[in-house]
Amino acid sequence: MDFKEVLRAEKEYLIELRREFHKNPEKSWEEYRTSERIKEELDKIGVEYKSCAGTGVVAVIEGAKEGKTVALRADIDALELDEETELSFKSENKGLMHACGHDGHTAMLLTAARALVKTKDQLSGRVKLIFQPAEEMVAGAKELVKEGVLKDVEAILGIHLWSGLKTGKINVEAGPRMASGDYVMINFIGAGGHGSLPQQTVDPIAAASAFVMESQAVMSRESSPLDPVVFTIGKIDSGSRFNIIPSRAELEGTLRCFSEKSRTNASEAIERFANKIAAAYRAEAEVEIKEGTPPTVNDAEIAAYAQKAAAEIVGEDSIISMEKTTGSEDMAYYLNEIPGCLAFVGAGFEDDSKNFPHHHPEFNIDEDSLLIGASLYFNFAFNYLNQ
Template sequence: MNIENLANKYKEHVINLRREFHRFPEESWREERTSRRVKEELQKIGVDFEATAKTGIVATLRGKNPGKIVALRADMDAIRVKEATGAEFESENEGIMHACGHDGHMAMLIGAAKILKELQNEWDGTVKFIFQPAEEVGEGAAKVIEEGFLDDVQGAFGIHLWSDLPCGKVSVEEGPRMACADIFKIKIKGKGGHGSLPHQGVDAVVAASAIVMNLQTAVSREINPMEPAVVSVGALKAGTRFNVIASEAILEGTTRCFNEEIRQQFPKILERISKNTAASFKAEAELEYIFATPITINDKKCSSIARGSVEKIAGSDAVVLMDKLTVTEDIGRYFEKIHGVLAFVGVRNEKKDAIYPQHHEKYTIDEDALEIGTALYAQYALDFLNYKGL
């Protein structure tokens, strides 16, 4: 029996698992029930596993002979969104929802483990199934790496169910696919005073407001217009009362880009703009900058392998091109260490009301995509293990 047939054989089981995970979503680093259920499923399959990154799991399956090692990865965490889908399996954890497809990722990876276990005597090498927590906060991948679970791995593969692609379509092209997501905080220090006597103080609110506006020139006037980049201030906190000149203000925001050189320039640009702008108002500014989640870059050879895998299970028409995204994915940390590719598997279907974007309260998927993703996980693993160029 081939991979396509096995994926179809386990389709109902994968759908049921996805719905169960969806009913009981858990936030980053709190995936306790989710972790227990994944372990129970792996025990049923007969795959050895061990814990990683607090609530994560790494399962290992060896083929008939030694060979290369490939990692298949699924993320586990949900986000703080109050669900409004009205589904029978709607979230039972108030205010928390699987609104990004991670429920499907886990279910598909379990399905792939079942397939590869059934075919265990037909392939050489080793497959690691990584169920990774805390992707939404950009911390889980780093912990998995820190604990050494990629040290002996030659390649990694992940899937992201994606609402902008029609069900039946898959994107696996090479190069930058998802942006980095770095974090900045700017503290502005002024001098307090009475709102009726502004000349006696140094207004941190005015200085902060000017910094917000001037930061927009970081992209529009300092970055090559052919290079996508984002500087967004998401929070401005200042003041205690309507008639008090604020002595302090705090700005918090994010930068995004697909170019590592630009990424390294951002702290210098933001610091210069914020300090000089603040000084023009007789205030002071201090920048805190965190390099958080790296750029997700698909390896050329791995993308070629993945394209072949898609064509085997769904035909050449299933492969589509998709614009890169300024959202982020911490699987990029894996790809900094080893060769890898992230596939985007379409879940959009207007007839099934699967039309809402990731993180939307009505986000849902065409569950037919789960069969494609399950097969793709398994097919890519075998194709990578058989590939001679890595």
């Protein structure tokens, strides 16, 4: 079977479907229309499915022969953003836009499903298709995992179209690819008073300021330069007037790490340091760290599989290495449970003036990337099951 031919026959369907999803973006947990359309497309090819985690859809394609189960994941949600492109299929939902490429992911997975159905006589095992809601809130994957979507699944592939990578290039490599994202809140509690009489007060602003500066030194001294950590305080809230020393100073920030080890170490360092700095200034500290997404770490064996499947599509030379990023992806929740990987499929135009970063109001993808992405979903699943 020439899998490229099977996929090429679906190119028009794929592009049309992506444009339709692009025109009708929906926000996280409210992907009602998208979810209905996915089900309609699955009905057309006789694939059984069920709803999961609200607007999620999980379908199964049974191969003719017994075998393993492999999962393919596409996220389906859009962003709260006004689209500023001139596309003929521009968003018709005001204030919402597919500015991350999830419209492409959804259309790619439905297209791969059609090709898998056409070739299921040659398939040993089953393919689980996961249409996941609420990735942009890094929440959907966690819910689906909780609902048991990975039960009996041996490996999983997720794809992200990537505007920073030219169409035709694919990146899929072992190890950490995206960072964890944890929320950090630190409250410095002092004793307020008159701004002219600091000796009668415990100044929480002085303690908080010291913490903001010194915490950067702690991160750099206590984490390996080869296992980077980002700790950013993005919000400071304190005081009501120029000549009053307040009684509280509240800081909020984000912690980004690429391994569970550095994540634990950094969290401990933040807590210890906040308390010690507070004590040095006669204040007290309350520290709260809410765990968000774990780091996205690709399994070496599955990444090698995906790499081989990708090379069969775009050629060995077009499989490139790419720097990991400090953004977060909830693909991490699946990868914490079973071996798998997240692949980045180039969707950047040759002409750089047409390329915008993800989440930008002028974001767009080169549609030639769609068939490559759909082919990767297909070829990975087919090869993995028939290995």
